[in-house]
Amino acid sequence: MTENLITRRALRINQHPGIPLYLFALEAGEVDLVADVARISRDEAGKLLGYQRPEKKQHVKQILEYLDGDEVLFPNGLILALPSSVRFRGSRGPKPSDGLATIGMLEIPLPESREAPRPALIVDGQQRSLALARTRNAKLPITVAGFVSEDLHVQREQFLRVNTVSPLPSDLVSELLPEVNTQLPTKLSSRKLPAILVNALSQDGDSPFKGLIKQASTTASRKSETVVKDNSLLQAITASLSPSGVLFPYKDLSSGTIDTSTIRKILVVYWTAVRDTFPDAWGISPNKSRLMHGVGIRSMGQLMDRVMERVMFEVDINSDEAYSKVMAELALVEPYCRWTKGRWPEINYNWNELENITKHINILSNYLIRIYQKARMGAA
Template sequence: MTEHNILERRALKLNQSSDMPLYLFALAAEEIDLVADVARISRDEAGRLIGYQRPERRSHVKQILEYLDSADVLFPNGLILALPDTVRFKSSRGPGASDGLAVSGTLKIPVPTVGSDPRPAWIVDGQQRSLALGRSKNKRLPVPIAGFVAPTLALQREQFLRVNTVSPLPVNLVTELLPEVVAAPSPRLSAKRLPSALVDMLNMDPESPFAGLIKRASSDEEARKRAVVTDTSLVEALRESLESPAGVLFPYRNMAAGTTDTESIRKLLIVYWSAVRETFPEAWAKPPTKSRLMGGVGIRAMSRLMDRVMSHVDIDSDTVRDATMAELARVADKCRWTSGTWDELGLPWNELQNTPRHISALSNYLARAYVDARATSSGR
C-alpha cells in the first residue's frame, strides 16, 4: 500500500472490448475484504431492487475455509470483480509489453481511507470463496482476480447473469434480476423480463391482491413469513399469456413496434386476481399446504382460465368487477382448493402437485367446466 491509499498490482490488460477493460491480476486473501464487497440482493425503502447476490451459504463457505487452512493449498479458482472507473492502468514500456492479446502493466486501485467508507469494487462471481478467503489463516495467499470496469449496477447485474449460466442460479434470483438488466444474456431469459417486471408490480402495487404475498429473492425474513406465492409460478403463468396468441395478454403487445400497453395489462391482472380472491376468500393468502389455489398448480391453472374468462370481459367497463365475478362464478362450485375431492380428476385437494401433469389436468378441467357453463347459460 502506498501513502496515497492506492493499491498497485502487476496486471495484464486483455483486449476483449474497448468499452469494458478486462484486467487479470492477484490480490492477497486479506486484501479482498479491503477492495471488494458483496452486493446482496434486497430492496430499499422505496421498493427499488438493490444488489444481485444470493445469501451466504454457510456450509459451502466452511468447506472452502477448511481447505484454505490446510497444508499445500492450490487455489486456482479466482474471483471476478466489477471495478470502478477510477482504476488506472499504466502499460509497461518496451516492445515485449504486448503480444497482441494482452498488455502487461500496473493496475492502480483506490481503496477507502476509513474502514466505514465503501469499498471500490463489487464481487460478481465468487462471493462464497471471498467470504472463506476473508476468514482464512492464510492471509497472504495469492488469489487470481479477473476484473472488468463496470460503473453501473445494471452492467454488473448483466455480467453476473452471464457468468453464472454454467452453474445455474436460483430461478427466483434470475427472474427478479432480469427487469433490471440492460440486455438479457439469452433469448430464453429475455422472454422472462416483462413477466418478471409484472410480478414486481403485483407484489408492490397496493391495489394488487398479491401485494406482499409473493416470495422474491430480495424478500427479507419478515416478508418471507407473509409471502405464500412463489414468483416463478407467476412468471411462467404470465409468460404463457403474453407469448401465446390465445393468451388474453398477447394483444397488448405490439410486436412490430416493440411496445407493450403495460397499464392495460396491470388493470386486467388486478381486476381478474382480485375477483379470484373475492370468489375464494377462504383459499386466498394461505400457504400451499392449506390452499392449493396459492400453490404453483393453482396459480398456473387459474392463469390459463384467465385467458378464457377475461376474453368475455370489457376491462374499461364500469361494471368490470361484477362481470369478472360473474364469469368466475361459473366454476366456483367445482373448485376444491382447501378440502374435498376434485370431480373428474379423482384427486383429493391436497394431492394436487405443482407438476406439468397436474397443472395440465387441472387447467383442462377448469376450462371444460367454464365452457360447459357458458354453453348452458346461453341455451345451447
C-alpha cells in the first residue's frame, strides 16, 4: 500500500458485461480506509440517501470478541461498491484467464485525509466492517467482492437481494423499494407499489400524513413527531389493492400499468377527511389516540373501501365535491368512535384496550363498517 493507493492481486470475474466484479483481499485495518457505510437518511428536500440500517452494537461486539482471539478463521467476506476510479491490470503470461476469471492487479485510490469520504461503499457486511475497524488483528486478511458502480439504484438493488435470506427490517425494505428501478424478486415486487404510496404520503405537501410516518430514515430527534408506523399504513394500502379493495381497479394486470396518480388522490382525499373528522385524535401519540395506532389505521383503511366506493360512484375524485362528500360519509360514524377516551359502544372495549392484533382489527373494522352501512340505510 502506498500513501494514496492500495494495490492488491485480484480476480476479475466475467459475469456482467457492464459492471466489473473483482475478488480480492484487504487487511482488516484497511477496510475503514477504503469503505464507508451508506446510512439511510433523507436530505432537507426529502430525497432518500443511502440504504444501510443503524449499527447493532451487540452484534458488532460479538464479532469483535472473535476477531480479537487467536487462530481466527473469518471467511465471511464483504461486498463493496467500488468507484469507477479503480484500475485493473491483467497479468501477462500465456494463461491469465480461464474463461471465467482473469488474474491481475487492482488499484484502489485512497482519500487524501481521514476526514474525506472513502472511495467505496459497503453493500453487505457493515456490522463486520465496524468490528474489523476496531480489531487488534489489524493485519488479518479479509475476503472482498467488489463491483464497480456509483449508481445508488444498483447498490440498493444488490443490498436488497443480498439480504433476502436473512430478512431486513420491514421499514428499511419499504423505504428502499421505491428507489429500486430494476426487476425485483416476486416477493419484493409485490411490496413496491404500497411502499411508493406510503413514501408519497410521508413526503408530499398535500398529504395529511406528511411528517407523521415513522420510517427507517427517521432521525432520533424526530421520532416523537412521527406517530404512525409505516407498516400499519402499508398493510392498510396493501389490503385496498387486493381484488376486494377500492384501489384494485386502478391496477391493469393485463398490461402491467398502474394509475398511481388516482390511487394517491383517493388516499389523500380520504385520509384528509379522516384527519378533519377527528382533529383531536390526529397527529398525537398512539398511546393517546388509537386512531394513530395500528388498529385504527388498519380499521379505518377497511372502512375506506366502503366509503370511497360510494363516493367515487357519485362524484369525480378530482372534483372539489369529493372531499366534502367523504366528510359527509365519515360524519355517519363519527358519533360512535372512541379514539381518545371512553368505551366503544356494542363491542365493549375501552378506547385504550384495542391493540394492533388481528382479533381487535377485525372487531373494530367490522363494527365501523356495520355502523356505516346501517347509517347509510337510515339516510337513504
